[in-house]
Amino acid sequence: MTETLTETLLRQDEAPASRAPKNLRRAKRPWSDVAFGVWGVLVMLFLFAPIIVIIIYSFNTGRLLVSWDGFGFDAFATILDKPAIQSAVRVSLITALIAAVIATVLGTLAGIAMARHPGKWVWWFLGLLLLVSVTPEIVDAVALLPFMVFLGQDLGIGIFNDGIVRLSVGSSLFATAVVSYIVRARLVGMDANLEEASGDLYAKPVTTFRRVTLALAMPAVLAGFLLAFTLSLDNTIIAAFVQVSGTTPWPVYVLSAVRSGLRPEIAAVSTVMLLLTLVALALVALVLKRAGDSATQIARTMTGG
Known part of the structure; x- marks a missing residue:
């Protein structure tokens, strides 16, 4: 009898605890949370629906991109059979790599200077970088063409008559501003005590820059390089x-192909380049995460905030 009464009391004590999670689970979510969730899904679909469509049509076996005949990998195989496509992709990759190197070198030096030597000049310089960032590309293109012709033909600097050099210099303009933002955002929140300590230990300025300053900025430098590479591709x-x-780079090849009708191999190469861009962005996040940054810090660094 005593055992039965004890078990009954224990069951009564445990019953509210077991019922509590059910009651909590039954609580209705506010209508605003549901509305914002649905709105977020719609925005994501709006942004990524065209990309999803082009990925699907890259597996089209038809002659034209808009004419679906069936699912297959013929478009990807065609890439290996067309020298024009291979040449355009090769030019784009080489140009993006060289432009990324130029932007990384210039942007890293500018970002370190702004972070370690603050003053009124920094705001003027940031204004110039912002001007480069917001200037329409058509304005940059119209300005670059006569400038390149002047350097290559009028001044006789033959290197500016080379197509790869022209494309690399032109693509590095916007990317340099992006790298500058990223490196500055990385260093501006870090104390300069390590660099000062290196100077107190009689290290040469070059040694301090190479072993301390550049080491602190290296995650942002790598992130800037990868972002500059992806920005220069298109x-x-x-x-x-x-x-x-x-x-002729790949984007220009696609523009010329529009006149005769887009073919599935255009979508196939675009899909490959999209995957390459996603891999580069994933590497950016991985580099910053291994450097100890949180998700918020990674987003702040990648946007130059």
């Missing part, structure tokens, strides 16, 4: 103006 407007015969 610099269509500037590429269309400054290119020369024999060095």
